[in-house]
Amino acid sequence: MDEFALIRRYFEPLGRPRPEVRLGIGDDAALLALPPGSELCITTDTLVAGRHFAADAAAADVGWKALAVNLSDLAAMGAAPLAYTLALTLPEADETWLQGLAAGLDELAAQHDLALIGGDTTRGPLSLTLTAFGAVPAGRALRRQGAREGDLVCVTGTLGDAALALQLGAQAPPALRQRLHRPQPRLAAGQALRELASAGLDLSDGLAGDLAHLCRASGVGASVRADLLPTSAAFAAAAPAARHLALQVQGGDDYELCLTLPPERVEAATAACGLPLTVIGRITREPGVRFCTAAGEILPLAPHGYRHFT
Ligand code: ADP
Numbered sequence: 632m633d634e635f636a637l638i639r640r641y642f643e644p645l646g647r648p649r650p651e652v653r654l655g656i657g658d659d660a661a662l663l664a665l666p667p668g669s670e671l672c673i674t675t676d677t678l679v680a681g682r683h684f685a686a687d688a689a690a691a692d693v694g695w696k697a698l699a700v701n702l703s704d705l706a707a708m709g710a711a712p713l714a715y716t717l718a719l720t721l722p723e724a725d726e727t728w729l730q731g732l733a734a735g736l737d738e739l740a741a742q743h744d745l746a747l748i749g750g751d752t753t754r755g756p757l758s759l760t761l762t763a764f765g766a767v768p769a770g771r772a773l774r775r776q777g778a779r780e781g782d783l784v785c786v787t788g789t790l791g792d793a794a795l796a797l798q799l800g801a802q803a804p805p806a807l808r809q810r811l812h813r814p815q816p817r818l819a820a821g822q823a824l825r826e827l828a829s830a831g832l833d834l835s836d837g838l839a840g841d842l843a844h845l846c847r848a849s850g851v852g853a854s855v856r857a858d859l860l861p862t863s864a865a866f867a868a869a870a871p872a873a874r875h876l877a878l879q880v881q882g883g884d885d886y887e888l889c890l891t892l893p894p895e896r897v898e899a900a901t902a903a904c905g906l907p908l909t910v911i912g913r914i915t916r917e918p919g920v921r922f923c924t925a926a927g928e929i930l931p932l933a934p935h936g937y938r939h940f941t
């Protein structure tokens with residue numbers, strides 16, 4: 632099967648019609664019309680076999696997660712997703728794998744009516760680069776900058792589930808495996824909280840490192856209560872107590888949103904979020920991120936999450 636037949640068979644069917652998509656797969660480039668008064672929000676992420684996913688990972692899970700991590704970035708900006716592109720490098724045209732990949736991509740894309748509008752297909756070591764496009768009302772995107780002293784730090788959902796699943800491997804219970812392989816981008820929450828939050832980002836590399844990015848961008852620090860971190864029942868049942876904090880703040884792959892809110896907006900944000908929203912700490916003038924007990928004792932913790940080149 633040549634490159635063009637492969638595109639026709641597996642990827643053209645993922646180009647669902649949307650009013651914003653004026654031209655999809657098949658020409659030299661795609662055309663996207665933005666809703667009036669909005670800005671285009673663009674993000675890209677690469678997944679490399681053997682680094683971001685196991686070479687024997689289910690192809691459908693790879694497809695889902697490749698799209699999910701991109702949509703999580705759009706969610707963090709408060710954008711509504713429109714479309715995506717797929718640059719695919721493959722060692723060979725393995726049709727079973729391609730079919731699985733396309734099915735996983737489209738399962739998540741269907742939930743948000745997203746169109747695949749283009750891409751590139753080349754031969755080489757297995758990797759995928761997706762670019763996602765979203766719309767956000769002009770000037771209203773949620774940024775990492777904007778957090779102020781006294782704002783409360785909040786997170787959606789629960790933390791540590793994916794990191795624990797990764798650690799437990801095949802022994803991980805299904806609820807945790809789902810969180811690792813099929814993260815749900817928090818798109819509705821991001822759009823609902825865009826107008827309420829002072830700053831926000833998505834948690835991909837672990838709360839400690841990601842919150843430090845937000846604090847740096849905002850010129851502030853944060854103090855987080857370890858005892859307030861939201862924990863799923865599956866995590867509580869399966870995580871060794873001594874590993875809770877490390878998994879929940881340094882583990883990564885949570886794909887929850889971390890937001891800062893002026894205290895008077897927390898109630899409205901909780902009502903609008905559509906997911907559990909938990910206050911875990913507050914923004915301080917003093918820079919840096921500290922994790923502490925309910926009594927205020929500071930807990931020792933390495934200051935950053937996963938990094939590629941260290
Ligand atoms: P060009 O040589 O002009 O870059 P290609 O032959 O690479 O065009 O691609 C032909 C069409 O197929 C383009 O519309 C391109 O966006 C689309 N396409 C190529 N690879 C993929 C892919 N993996 N997923 C979706 N669309 C793809």
Ligand code: MG
Pocket residue numbers: 750751752
């Ligand atoms: Mg090309």
